[in-house]
Amino acid sequence: QQQVKQSPQSLIVQKGGISIINCAYENTAFDYFPWYQQFPGKGPALLIAIRPDVSEKKEGRFTISFNKSAKQFSLHIMDSQPGDSATYFCAASGKYGNEKLTFGTGTRLTIIP
Amino acid sequence: NAGVTQTPKFRILKIGQSMTLQCAQDMNHNYMYWYRQDPGMGLKLIYYSVGAGITDKGEVPNGYNVSRSTTEDFPLRLELAAPSQTSVYFCASRSGQANEQFFGPGTRLTVL
Numbered sequence: 126q127q128q129v130k131q132s133p134q135s136l137i138v139q140k141g142g143i144s145i146i147n148c149a150y151e152n153t154a155f156d157y158f159p160w161y162q163q164f165p166g167k168g169p170a171l172l173i174a175i176r177p178d179v180s181e182k183k184e185g186r187f188t189i190s191f192n193k194s195a196k197q198f199s200l201h202i203m204d205s206q207p208g209d210s211a212t213y214f215c216a217a218s219g220k221y222g223n224e225k226l227t228f229g230t231g232t233r234l235t236i237i238p
Numbered sequence: 239n240a241g242v243t244q245t246p247k248f249r250i251l252k253i254g255q256s257m258t259l260q261c262a263q264d265m266n267h268n269y270m271y272w273y274r275q276d277p278g279m280g281l282k283l284i285y286y287s288v289g290a291g292i293t294d295k296g297e298v299p300n301g302y303n304v305s306r307s308t309t310e311d312f313p314l315r316l317e318l319a320a321p322s323q324t325s326v327y328f329c330a331s332r333s334g335q336a337n338e339q340f341f342g343p344g345t346r347l348t349v350l
Contacts, residue, residue: 131280134278157337159337168242168330168343168344171339174338218337225286226339228280230278
C-alpha cells in the first residue's frame with residue numbers, strides 16, 4: 126500500500142521559532158511532493174511543492190527539504206507566527222502530480238506568543 | 239470566480255437514510271475529487287473523475303457513488319448512511335495543466 130508517514134501529530138512552537146514537520150514515503154515512483162495548509166473550518170490549500178530534481182525549495186518563510194535517498198521530505202517554517210497555526214498535510218504522487226495524491230495524516234501546529 | 243463550492247455545509251442523517259453531497263466548480267477543471275477527512279487520519283480519496291462521463295474509485299469507495307454528467311458538477315451519493323460515514327467531506331478540482339488541487343469548504347456529515 127502506498128503510504129506517506131507524517132510526524133509529529135501535533136506541534137507547539139513559540140512565536141519566532143522554527144517549526145519542522147517531517148514526512149517519509151515508500152513508493153519510489155512518487156515524484157511530486159506538495160504541502161497543504163488547512164485552517165479550522167476551511168478546506169486545505171496548497172502551500173508549497175517540490176519535485177525530486179532539487180533538494181530544497183524556499184518560498185518566503187516556508188522551505189521544503191527533500192532527501193531522495195532517504196525517501197524523506199520536511200517542511201520548515203522560519204520565524205513562525207500565530208497566523209501559521211493550522212493543520213499541515215504532506216502529500217505525494219507520481220507522474221509529476223498527474224496521479225492521485227496520497228496524503229499524510231496531518232500535523233496540528235500551534236504557535237504561542 | 240467562486241472556485242469550488244459545496245452544499246450543504248452541515249447535515250445530520252439517521253442510519254439508513256440517503257443523501258447527495260453537491261460539488262460544483264467554475265474553473266473549467268477536468269479533474270475532480272472527493273475526499274473524506276477523519277481526525278488523525280488525513281484525507282482519504284473516495285472517488286475521482288478525469289472528465290465528464292468518467293469516474294473511478296479511490297481508496298475508500300464503499301458506501302458511496304458518484305456521477306459526472308457535466309464538467310462543473312460532481313455529486314457524491316450516500317445510499318444507506320452508516321455511523322462509519324460520519325466525517326468531513328471535501329471536494330477538490332484541478333486543471334490538466336497544473337498539479338494544484340483546489341478544495342471546497344467541506345461538508346460536515348453526522349450519521350446517528
